Amino acid sequence: MKSNGASPSIALPLLALSAYFSLAASDPRITEAGLYCDNSTVVDGSIIPNYIAVLREIPKSVTDQHWGNYSLTSPPPAVYGLAQCHGDLIDNDCLLCYARSRNRLPACPNFGRLYLDGCFLRVDGYDFYNETVDPMHDVLNCSSNSAVPADQKERMAEFSDRVDQVLRNVLASAVLNKGFAVAGKDGAGGVAGVYALAQCWSTLDAGSCRVCLENATSKARSCTPREEARAMNAGCFLRYSTTKFYSVPVGRGSSTIRVTIAIALSATAATLLVLIGAYIGYKEYSKKKQVQSSLMRLPMTISKSGLYFKYETLEKATNFFNESRKLGQGGAGSVYKGILPNGKVVAIKRLVFNTRQWVDDFFNEVNLINRIQHKNLIRLLGCSIEGPESLLVYEYLPNRSLDLVLSVNNATRILTWEERLHIITGTAEGLAYLHGGCGMKIIHRDIKASNILLDENLMAKIADFGLARCIAPDQSHLSTGIAGTLFGSITSRII
Ligand SMILES: *[C@@H]1O[C@H](CO)[C@@H](O)[C@H](O)[C@H]1NC(C)=O
Ligand SMILES: *[C@@H]1O[C@H](CO)[C@@H](O)[C@H](O)[C@H]1NC(C)=O
Ligand SMILES: *[C@@H]1O[C@H](CO)[C@@H](O)[C@H](O)[C@H]1NC(C)=O
Ligand SMILES: *[C@@H]1O[C@H](CO)[C@@H](O)[C@H](O)[C@H]1NC(C)=O
Ligand SMILES: *[C@@H]1O[C@H](CO)[C@@H](O)[C@H](O)[C@H]1NC(C)=O
Numbered sequence: 001m002k003s004n005g006a007s008p009s010i011a012l013p014l015l016a017l018s019a020y021f022s023l024a025a026s027d028p029r030i031t032e033a034g035l036y037c038d039n040s041t042v043v044d045g046s047i048i049p050n051y052i053a054v055l056r057e058i059p060k061s062v063t064d065q066h067w068g069n070y071s072l073t074s075p076p077p078a079v080y081g082l083a084q085c086h087g088d089l090i091d092n093d094c095l096l097c098y099a100r101s102r103n104r105l106p107a108c109p110n111f112g113r114l115y116l117d118g119c120f121l122r123v124d125g126y127d128f129y130n131e132t133v134d135p136m137h138d139v140l141n142c143s144s145n146s147a148v149p150a151d152q153k154e155r156m157a158e159f160s161d162r163v164d165q166v167l168r169n170v171l172a173s174a175v176l177n178k179g180f181a182v183a184g185k186d187g188a189g190g191v192a193g194v195y196a197l198a199q200c201w202s203t204l205d206a207g208s209c210r211v212c213l214e215n216a217t218s219k220a221r222s223c224t225p226r227e228e229a230r231a232m233n234a235g236c237f238l239r240y241s242t243t244k245f246y247s248v249p250v251g252r253g254s255s256t257i258r259v260t261i262a263i264a265l266s267a268t269a270a271t272l273l274v275l276i277g278a279y280i281g282y283k284e285y286s287k288k289k290q291v292q293s294s295l296m297r298l299p300m301t302i303s304k305s306g307l308y309f310k311y312e313t314l315e316k317a318t319n320f321f322n323e324s325r326k327l328g329q330g331g332a333g334s335v336y337k338g339i340l341p342n343g344k345v346v347a348i349k350r351l352v353f354n355t356r357q358w359v360d361d362f363f364n365e366v367n368l369i370n371r372i373q374h375k376n377l378i379r380l381l382g383c384s385i386e387g388p389e390s391l392l393v394y395e396y397l398p399n400r401s402l403d404l405v406l407s408v409n410n411a412t413r414i415l416t417w418e419e420r421l422h423i424i425t426g427t428a429e430g431l432a433y434l435h436g437g438c439g440m441k442i443i444h445r446d447i448k449a450s451n452i453l454l455d456e457n458l459m460a461k462i463a464d465f466g467l468a469r470c471i472a473p474d475q476s477h478l479s480t481g482i483a484g485t486l487f488g489s490i491t492s493r494i495i
Contacts, residue, residue, distance in 0.1 A: 027247065028089065028096035029118030033239075034139045034232045037108035041125060047110065050079035051123060055102055058083045059095070066094050067202045069129060080127055085119040086199045086237070087180030088247045093118065099390055103351075113137070115232045117245070120201065129203035132212040134234035141230045142223035147192045147242050158191045160224040163240055166194045167217040170238075174198035175210045179236075182246045192227065192242040200236040212236040309384045314338060314348055314391050321350065327400065328450070337396065346381060349392040372438040376430030378453055378463040394463070398456055401463075403449035419458050426460030427452055434462070 050072040058081050061068030067084040083101070085094035097119035105114045105121050113122040122128065148156045166183050173181035179200030187193035198216075200209035216231035216238035223229035228241040239245070317338035318325050325336045333351040340346060373379065384391040399405065402423065405413065415423070427447075434442040444451075446464060453461045 027118075028093035028100070029086075029116065029245070030097055030100040031117045032104070032114070033117050033230050033237075034113075034115040034141065035104075035107070036113045036137050036139065038111040038124070038137075039109060041110045047077050047079055047125075050075075050077065054079050054081035054123060057081075059098060059102075062094065062098050063091075065202075066091075069203055071127070078125060079123060080125070080129070081121075081123045082129065082201060082203060083119065083121045084199070084201050086197060086246075087178075088182060088197070089118050090247070103390065113234075115139075115230070115237060117239075120199075120237060128234065129201075130205075130208060130235075132204065132208045132233065132235040133215045138215075138219075138234060139230075139232045140219045140223070141232070142226045143228035145227050146225050147227035148225045155189075155191050156225045158189070159194075160221075162191060162194045163224050164221060166196045167221060167238070167240060170196040170198045171210075171213045171217050174200065174213060175206055178202070179204065179206075179209045182248075184244060187242075193244075194240055194242060195244045195246065196238070196240040197246045198236065198238050204235050208235060213238060309382045309391070309393055311384045311391065313341065314384055314393065317341075317346070318348055335394075338393070345396040347394045347396045349394065351390045351392065372434070372442070374430055374433040374438070376426045376460055376462060377433065378461045397453045397461060399454035399458065401450045402452040402454060402460070405454060406449060415458075422458060423452070423454070423460045427462065430460065430462040 053072055054070050057070040058068040061070075062083050062085065066087070066089070067082075069080070069082045071080040072078065083098055085097055089097060097116055098121070101114050101116055101119055101121035104116075105112055105123065111122075111124045113124075114120070148159050150156075162185055166185050170181050170183035173183065179202060180198065182195070182197045184195040185193055198213050200212055204212065212233050212235035216233050216236055219231045220229040220238055220240055228243075229239065231238040315321070317340050318336040321334075321336055325338070327335045327337050327347060329335070333349050336348045336350065338346045338348040378397070379395045380392060381395060382393040384393075405415065431444065431447070434444060444462065447462070451462060451464045453463050455461060
C-alpha cells in the first residue's frame with residue numbers, strides 16, 4: 001500500500017480515539033441562563049414539606065440517568081419537580097450542576113424554573129411534564145454582540161445561513177436521539193463557525209420534543225447576526241454560539257462515538273497502527289484526566305483551599321447520617337458528628353430546605369465562610385457538593401451550644417460569672433469582626449444561644465452562617481428585616 005493510501009487508515013483510528021478521549025474534559029456549566037419565578041401563587045408555608053421531599057427525591061435518578069421527575073399530590077398542595085442535565089455533561093458535572101440549581105431555585109418564593117447552561121430545574125404546582133411551549137413564560141436571550149459588522153450584508157447573510165443549517169441539523173438529530181444533540185460547523189471565508197446544542201426534557205415524547213425544538217429554533221434564528229442565542233422553552237433548551245461551548249457527548253444518549261470507533265477499528269487491518277493510536281490516545285487521555293480531576297475539585301476557591309471532601313468519606317464518617325450521630329438541627333440543616341478516616345472529629349452539616357429562609361446560595365456561603373477567620377467564629381473545614389446533597393464540614397466543639405449549657409435542668413455545670421463574661425466578650429468580638437473587622441460587613445441575622453458554640457475552654461464561637469448576608473459597604477442597614485427566631489435571647493439567657 002502506498003503512503004497515500006495508508007494515511008487515512010492511521011488518521012481514522014487516531015481521530016476516533018482522540019475524539020473519545022477528549023470526553024474527559026469537564027465543565028458543569030453552572031452559569032445562569034434564565035430564571036422565572038411564578039409569584040402568582042399565594043405565598044404560604046404549606047408547600048414546603050412537599051417541596052423538600054421532591055427536591056430530595058429527584059437527585060436519586062439524576063445520579064443514575066442524568067434526569068429525574070418526582071411529584072407529590074397528597075397531602076395537598078401538589079408539587080411537581082423535574083431536573084435534567086444536558087446530554088453532554090459527565091456524571092460529576094451533572095451532579096454539580098444539579099447541586100447548583102437546587103441551591104439557587106429556592107430564590108423563588110414559590111414555584112420556579114431555572115435554566116443553567118448545563119441543566120434545568122423546575123418545581124411547579126401542576127403536571128407540566130408534557131408541556132412543550134408556554135407563550136407567557138418562555139424566554140429568548142440573544143447576546144448583544146454581533147458576529148458580523150452591520151455593514152457587511154453578504155457575510156451577514158452567510159452567517160445566518162450557517163446558523164440556519166446548524167440549527168436544522170441539531171433539531172433533526174435531537175429528535176432522533178432521545179432528545180439531545182450537539183452540532184457544529186467550522187467557520188470559513190471570514191465568517192465565524194457555529195455550534196449548537198438542543199435538549200428536550202426526557203418526559204416529552206419525540207413528537208412533543210420536535211414541536212418544542214421547532215419553536216425554539218425559529219426563535220433562536222431570529223437572533224442572527226448575534227453571536228449567541230438561548231431559547232428556553234417549557235419543554236426544551238436550545239443554544240447556538242460562535243464559540244464551542246459543549247463537550248463531546250459520552251455514554252447514554254449517544255452511541256455515535258462508540259460506533260465510529262468500532263467502524264474505524266474494523267476498517268483498519270493493521271493492529272500495530274491501532275496500538276500506536278491507542279498509545280497516543282492514552283497519553284492524551286492521561287493529560288486530560290489530570291485536567292479533569294483538578295476541575296472536579298470545583299468550585300473556584302474550594303479547589304484552591306483544599307476544602308474539598310468526597311461525599312462517600314463524609315457519609316462513612318457519620319455512619320450514613322445515623323440518628324445517633326445527630327448533634328442538632330439548625331436553621332439550614334441538621335448537623336452530625338463525624339469521624340474522618342484520620343481520626344479527626346468534625347461536625348457535618350447537611351443542607352436542606354426546611355425553612356422559609358432558604359440557604360440562598362451554597363457557593364456563596366462557602367466563599368464567605370472561607371474568607372473570614374476569627375477565633376470567635378466557627379471554622380469551616382470543607383464541603384462536598386458532588387453527592388446527592390450539599391454538605392459542610394466544620395470544626396467539632398465538645399461543649400456544644402450555649403443553650404444546652406444554660407438550659408439543662410440540674411446541670412452538672414453551672415457557669416460562673418467570669419465564664420459568662422468570657423462568653424459574652426467572645427461573642428461580641430466575633431460579631432465585631434463580622435460587622436467590619438473582616439473587611440466586609442456581614443450581618444448574621446440569627447444570633448441566639450443555640451448558635452453560640454463553646455470549645456473546651458468555654459471560648460465562644462459563632463455558628464450558622466446559613467442566614468448571613470453580606471451588605472455593600474455603603475449600606476448602613478439591612479432592609480430585609482430580622483430573620484432569626486428568638487432574637488435577643490442570648491442577652492436575656494446569658495445574664
Ligand atoms: C418573584 O419574586 C422574586 C423573589 O421575591 C423576585 O426576585 C422576582 O423579581 C419576582 N418575579 C416577578 C415576575 O415578579
Ligand atoms: C398533557 O397531560 C395532561 C394531563 O396530564 C393533559 O390534560 C394534556 O392534554 C396533555 N397535553 C398534551 C399536549 O399532550
Ligand atoms: C442574557 O444572557 C446574558 C448572559 O449570557 C445575561 O447577562 C443577560 O442578563 C441575559 N438577559 C436576560 C434578559 O435575561
Ligand atoms: C414522571 O413523568 C412521567 C411523564 O413522562 C409521568 O408519567 C410520571 O408520572 C412522572 N413521575 C412522577 C413521580 O411524577
Ligand atoms: C412558539 O410558540 C408560542 C406558543 O405557542 C407561539 O406564541 C410563538 O409564536 C411560537 N414561536 C415561533 C417562532 O414559532
